[in-house]
Structures are given as C-alpha cells and as structure tokens.
Amino acid sequence: MALAYFNGKIIGIDEPVIPIDERGHQFGDGVYEVIRFYQGKPFMMKEHLERLYKSAKAIKLEIGKEQEELETIMLQLVEKSGLADADLYMQATRGIAPRNHLFPTCPASISITVKPARELSQDVRTQGVKVALLPDERWQNCYIKSLNLLPNILAKQEAFEQGCFEAVLVREGIITEGSSTNVFIVKEGRVQTAPLSNHILAGITRMAVKEVAEELKVPFIEKSFTPEELFQADEVFLTSTTSEVLAVTNADDCQIGDGRPGSLTMQLHKGFRQKTR
Incomplete structure (x- = not known):
C-alpha cells in the first residue's frame, strides 16, 4: 500500500x-x-x-x-x-x-x-515516443534538484498538448535536457549527451547508462549538440528514474532514424535493467 x-x-x-x-x-x-x-x-x-x-x-x-x-x-x-x-x-x-x-x-x-512504481506500457517501449523541442526558460542553476519546477511543468504541458511525451529544451541553440529527463543521441555507434554544467541535472540514470556503455565498449561522449544534430541522429533516447532508458522516434514531427527504437538504445536499456537486479 x-x-x-x-x-x-x-x-x-x-x-x-x-x-x-x-x-x-x-x-x-x-x-x-x-x-x-x-x-x-x-x-x-x-x-x-x-x-x-x-x-x-x-x-x-x-x-x-x-x-x-x-x-x-x-x-x-x-x-x-x-x-x-x-x-x-x-x-x-x-x-x-x-x-x-x-x-x-x-x-x-x-x-x-x-x-x-509507475511502469511505462510495453507499446511505449517498443514504439518509442515523440518529443517537442521548446525554449529552455529555466533559471541558471538547473543542477540543483529544486522544488521550483514551474518552467519544467509549463514545457511538459506544452509538449503534451502537441501530442508529445516530453519537452526537449534548447538554450542558445544547444540542447540541454528534457523537462524531466536527460537527452542522448546516437551517431555511428557513439552515444552523446550534454556535459555536466549548471544548466542540466546530473541524472542518476544518466550515470548508470554511462557505466553500461563502458561495459559494452560503446564510446560515451559528453559534448553539447544542436537540434540539427538530434534530427540527423541514428537514434535518440531519454533517461530518468521513472522512464529508465526510453527511445525517441520522432522530434518536432521529424522521424528519427528508421522511426523505430534503435538497437543500441535497446541494448542500453537491457543493460540498465540488469543493473537494477
């Protein structure tokens, strides 16, 4: 109970x-x-x-x-x-x-x-989710997991009203993170996510995924990327405590890769689940 x-x-x-x-x-x-x-x-x-x-x-x-x-x-x-x-x-x-x-x-x-525990449906896991890119209007200290989440809530709601699972936030032409997730792209077998800074939260699932990538001998790059790089990525995925590792198959009505969860994303999620055991 x-x-x-x-x-x-x-x-x-x-x-x-x-x-x-x-x-x-x-x-x-x-x-x-x-x-x-x-x-x-x-x-x-x-x-x-x-x-x-x-x-x-x-x-x-x-x-x-x-x-x-x-x-x-x-x-x-x-x-x-x-x-x-x-x-x-x-x-x-x-x-x-x-x-x-x-x-x-x-x-x-x-x-x-x-x-x-809130469990995502199997359909969401196998089909991936759609995201909307929105301006990052939060304060300068997003590394603090503060109760002040109104900008995150407004972004999440805007994404929902566009039929999307998550809002991916953009600050000065660079993707920072999601409203409640970290964001990753995969290109040519390499995983890339924004470097830790005051503009993003140091996600615990992000940390676990980095460990899984290292165990799989997959290059893990902490480097900023643009919306254009996200649209052109082979795979995109989100991480969070409740979503774990979740494939993104559409961003701003642009299909990511072949429109299905990517093989590396699925490998990383499998490795993550093994860690939870």
Missing part, C-alpha cells in the same frame, strides 16, 4: 499534514529526490542521497539528519508499505515558519511518499 512520512510520523498517503506556513508550500523553498525500488531494493540510493545533500548545500539548507539516518527511514517506510516495486519521493524544505523571504530559524521539514 502507498504510505507517507512527515517529520517523524508515518501517515496515510491522503492524510492532510502540510501547514499553510510550510516553506515548500509558500516558496518552493526546498529540494527533492525520486528513488526507484526494484523488488524491495533501492537502486543507486547512495548516489541519489549524495545529490540531495549537494542540492541542499547549494541552497544553504540544513536537512538536519545524517545521510545514513535518512536512508534508514526510507528503507523502513518501503518495508512497511509492502511494495516490491515502488517510487519513493522525498523532499526537504526550510521548515514551517511565518511567511518571510529571509531564512527562518526553525528545523527543516521532511516528507516522503512511497507509491507503486
């Missing part, structure tokens, strides 16, 4: 708990992570938590719990839920205090939810 946690107490998923003056609610003043559990085991939890604390440090947020303590809480919550395959969402905010832009002197607020 789905469960939640709020500041030390395990609660029902639908139980109302967030006070009006909670700073995540008022300002989006916080950071978050999504961790996938496969057969009751967390995938790359250490890497997720390291990124969480890095994001918190970037916004000067003291989470108030050591990484090991937070990990224990998460594992206990998933075990109590009884879910084998689960999506765990965790966020830390600057706490509960009267609305004021300046930092309050109060403890951080921590909330967690555990829900059944």
Whole structure:
C-alpha cells in the first residue's frame, strides 16, 4: 500500500499534514529526490542521497539528519508499505515558519511518499515516443534538484498538448535536457549527451547508462549538440528514474532514424535493467 512520512510520523498517503506556513508550500523553498525500488531494493540510493545533500548545500539548507539516518527511514517506510516495486519521493524544505523571504530559524521539514512504481506500457517501449523541442526558460542553476519546477511543468504541458511525451529544451541553440529527463543521441555507434554544467541535472540514470556503455565498449561522449544534430541522429533516447532508458522516434514531427527504437538504445536499456537486479 502507498504510505507517507512527515517529520517523524508515518501517515496515510491522503492524510492532510502540510501547514499553510510550510516553506515548500509558500516558496518552493526546498529540494527533492525520486528513488526507484526494484523488488524491495533501492537502486543507486547512495548516489541519489549524495545529490540531495549537494542540492541542499547549494541552497544553504540544513536537512538536519545524517545521510545514513535518512536512508534508514526510507528503507523502513518501503518495508512497511509492502511494495516490491515502488517510487519513493522525498523532499526537504526550510521548515514551517511565518511567511518571510529571509531564512527562518526553525528545523527543516521532511516528507516522503512511497507509491507503486509507475511502469511505462510495453507499446511505449517498443514504439518509442515523440518529443517537442521548446525554449529552455529555466533559471541558471538547473543542477540543483529544486522544488521550483514551474518552467519544467509549463514545457511538459506544452509538449503534451502537441501530442508529445516530453519537452526537449534548447538554450542558445544547444540542447540541454528534457523537462524531466536527460537527452542522448546516437551517431555511428557513439552515444552523446550534454556535459555536466549548471544548466542540466546530473541524472542518476544518466550515470548508470554511462557505466553500461563502458561495459559494452560503446564510446560515451559528453559534448553539447544542436537540434540539427538530434534530427540527423541514428537514434535518440531519454533517461530518468521513472522512464529508465526510453527511445525517441520522432522530434518536432521529424522521424528519427528508421522511426523505430534503435538497437543500441535497446541494448542500453537491457543493460540498465540488469543493473537494477
């Protein structure tokens, strides 16, 4: 069953708990992570938590719990839920205090939810997805996994209204990432994705795919690319915790490759799934 946690107490998923003056609610003043559990085991939890604390440090947020303590809480919550395959969402905010832009002197607020893992349909896996290229209108510090996701939401919604699965974002003529994914192209057997910078999130699945590529002896290039290079790629794919490795077969009504998920994309997804076991 789905469960939640709020500041030390395990609660029902639908139980109302967030006070009006909670700073995540008022300002989006916080950071978050999504961790996938496969057969009751967390995938790359250490890497997720390291990124969480890095994001918190970037916004000067003291989470108030050591990484090991937070990990224990998460594992206990998933075990109590009884879910084998689960999506765990965790966020830390600057706490509960009267609305004021300046930092309050109060403890951080921590909330967690555990829900059944969202699985993409087999049709989506075998057919690939369509994406729309849209302007990257986000702030300059996208490496922080912040609660401030309104530009991402607007881009995702615009893509959805165009009949697309995802928005691929373009900043100054260069593709950065998706609204909730990292973006890769394949050309002549080489995998390419944008280099890490303040303009993209250092994806955990991205990290796993890099490891899989190295194991397969596939060149993995961290180099910026343009929309034109994406349109002319042999294959395109997205990565994220919930989508794993997902083929793109159409971008802005332009067919990618032969219009089917590419063989290297499928190999990388197979290798990724092996890692989750």
